[in-house]
Amino acid sequence: xxxxxxxxxxxxxxxxxxxxxxxxxxxxxxxxxxxxxxxxxxxxxxxxxxxxxxxxxxxxxxxxxxxxxxxxxxxxxxxxxxxxxxxxxxxxxxxxxxxxxxxxxxxxxxxxxxxxxxxxxxxxxxxxxxxxxxxxxxxxxxxxxxxxxxxxxxxxxxxxxxxxxxxxxxxxxxxxxxxxxxxxxxxxxxxxxxxxxxxxxxxxxxxxxxxxxxxxxxxxxxxxxxxxxxxxxxxxxxxxxxxxxxxxxxxxxxxxxxxxxxxxxxxxxxxxxxxxxxxxxxx
Numbered sequence: 001x002x003x004x005x006x007x008x009x010x011x012x013x014x015x016x017x018x019x020x021x022x023x024x025x026x027x028x029x030x031x032x033x034x035x036x037x038x039x040x041x042x043x044x045x046x047x048x049x050x051x052x053x054x055x056x057x058x059x060x061x062x063x064x065x066x067x068x069x070x071x072x073x074x075x076x077x078x079x080x081x082x083x084x085x086x087x088x089x090x091x092x093x094x095x096x097x098x099x100x101x102x103x104x105x106x107x108x109x110x111x112x113x114x115x116x117x118x119x120x121x122x123x124x125x126x127x128x129x130x131x132x133x134x135x136x137x138x139x140x141x142x143x144x145x146x147x148x149x150x151x152x153x154x155x156x157x158x159x160x161x162x163x164x165x166x167x168x169x170x171x172x173x174x175x176x177x178x179x180x181x182x183x184x185x186x187x188x189x190x191x192x193x194x195x196x197x198x199x200x201x202x203x204x205x206x207x208x209x210x211x212x213x214x215x216x217x218x219x220x221x222x223x224x225x226x227x228x229x230x231x232x233x234x235x236x237x238x239x240x241x242x243x244x245x246x247x248x249x250x251x252x253x254x255x256x257x258x259x260x261x262x263x264x265x266x267x268x269x270x271x272x273x274x275x276x277x278x279x280x281x282x283x
Contacts, residue, residue: 001100002089002100002101002102003027003028003029003099003100003101003102004021004026004027004028004101004102004103004276004280005017005021005026005027005028005029005101005102005103005104005105005273005276005280006028006029006031006090006092006099006101006103006104006105007021007028007029007030007031007032007104007105007107008031008032008080008083008092008104008105008106008107008108009031009032009106009107009108009109009253009255010030010031010032010033010034010036010037010075010107011032011036011037011039011040011107011109011253011254011265012037012040012064012253012262012265012266012269013107013252013253013254013265013266013268013269013272014030014032014105014107014252014253014269015030015036015064015065015067015068015073015269016252016265016266016267016269016270016273017105017107017252017269017270017272017273017276018030018068018071018073018273019067019068019071019073020269020270020273020274021273021276021277022071022072022073023071024273024277026276026277026280028073029076029099029101030073030074030075030076031075031076031078031080031092031094031099032075032076032077032078032108033075033077034075034077035061035065036061036064036065037061037109039057039109039254040057040060040061040064040262041057041058041061042057043056043057043060044056044057045057046060046262048261048263049262049263050263060262076094078094078095078097079094079095079130079218080092080093080094080108080220080225081093081094081128081129081130081133081220081225082129082130082225082226083104083106083225083226083249084227085226085227085228085246085247085248085249088102088283089101089102090102090103090104090248090249092104093130093133095130095132095133096132096133102248102280102283103248103249103250103276103279103280104248104249104250105242105249105250105251105252105269105272105273105276106222106225106226106236106244106249106250106251106252106255107251107252107253107255107265107269107272108219108220108222108225108253108255109218109219109253109254109255110219110234110254110255110260115215115221115224116146116189116190116191116192116215117190117191117192118191118192118193118194118198119192119215119224120221120223120224121192122192122194122197122198122213123224125194125196125197125198126192126194126197126198126199126211126212126213127192127198127212127213127214127215128212128213128214128215129214129215129216129217129220129224129225130155130214130216131143131145131152131155131156131158131159131214131216132155132158132159134212134214135158135159135161135162135163136162137212138159138162138163138211138212139162139163140162140163140164141163141164141211141212142163142164142165142166142167142209142210142211143159143163143165143166143167143210143211143212143213143214144166144167144168144169144201144208144210144212144213144214145159145166145167145168145169145213145214145216146169146171146189146201146213146214146215146216147168147169147170147171147172147216148171148172148216148217148218149172149216149217149218150170150172150174151218152216153168153177153179155214155216156168156179156182157179157180157181157182159214160179160180160181160182165183166181166182166183167182167183167184167185167208167210168182168183168184168185169185169186169187169189169201169203169208170184170186171188171189174186185203185205185208186205187203187204187205187206188203188204188205189201189202189203190202190203190204192213193207197212198210198212198213199211201213221234222234222235222236222251222255226246226249228245228246229244229245229246229249230244230245232257233257235255235256235257235258236251236255236256236257238250238251238256240271241271241272241274241275241278242256242268242271242272242275243275243279247279248276248279248283250272250275250276250279251268251272252265252268252269252271252272253265253268253269256268
């Protein structure tokens with residue numbers, strides 16, 4: 001099945017794009033977290049969202065989700081690791097699944113300002129952003145997982161079913177973390193090195209030889225997620241209609257850069273959705 005539009009992200013930009021496309025009767029898929037944006041929920045009080053004064057972030061997130069649900073919007077829980085443009089459509093890697101859509105609206109939030117040196121250079125050549133997607137490629141091999149969140153501990157456990165050895169490097173406070181069959185190394189990633197393929201993770205506590213490195217973050221740098229996508233720093237470069245350098249791909253919200261405001265994200269989500277509708281009418 002090929003969707004008209006895939007929306008990546010469930011913050012105000014993504015949900016606004018979703019309800020706008022529902023009104024236009026487009027066949028959409030919304031990929032992200034079902035509890036909406038953690039940034040919205042963490043706000044103690046929001047005073048500048050027009051029409052909803054003095055609201056807590058948690059209450060505003062609930063209103064957004066309720067509104068989207070009332071419009072028939074369904075959220076597919078998942079994390080997108082890659083988006084491949086194929087001219088007439090996009091192939092979206094979400095876990096082990098490939099989703100096809102004619103157009104994409106990227107609303108994935110603020111991406112990391114800095115990647116590990118060597119990470120982008122070896123992407124697809126020993127560096128991967130999805131352990132569940134590529135685990136089978138590491139059958140009887142050694143793999144290193146650099147994790148930026150406890151939610152990825154399950155991916156390391158899954159990877160161990162295939163790889164002969166898995167080393168887990170948490171960049172967060174992991175306490176006395178134990179994962180069966182997985183070695184935990186508490187160190188700071190400094191660089192990924194290799195020849196034709198990545199074969200070494202350099203840390204502040206020494207080098208780890210490996211057959212591949214999985215870098216697992218909540219947000220992936222947009223230039224790494226979408227081949228050929230132009231960026232300005234860590235932000236996606238967009239025109240006023242939220243179109244990007246990749247035809248059919250639009251962006252909205254914090255991923256387009258400052259100001260990082262909810263009302264701005266919602267407006268961009270609306271604009272991106274209308275631009276996607278216009279794009280669909282021409283292809």
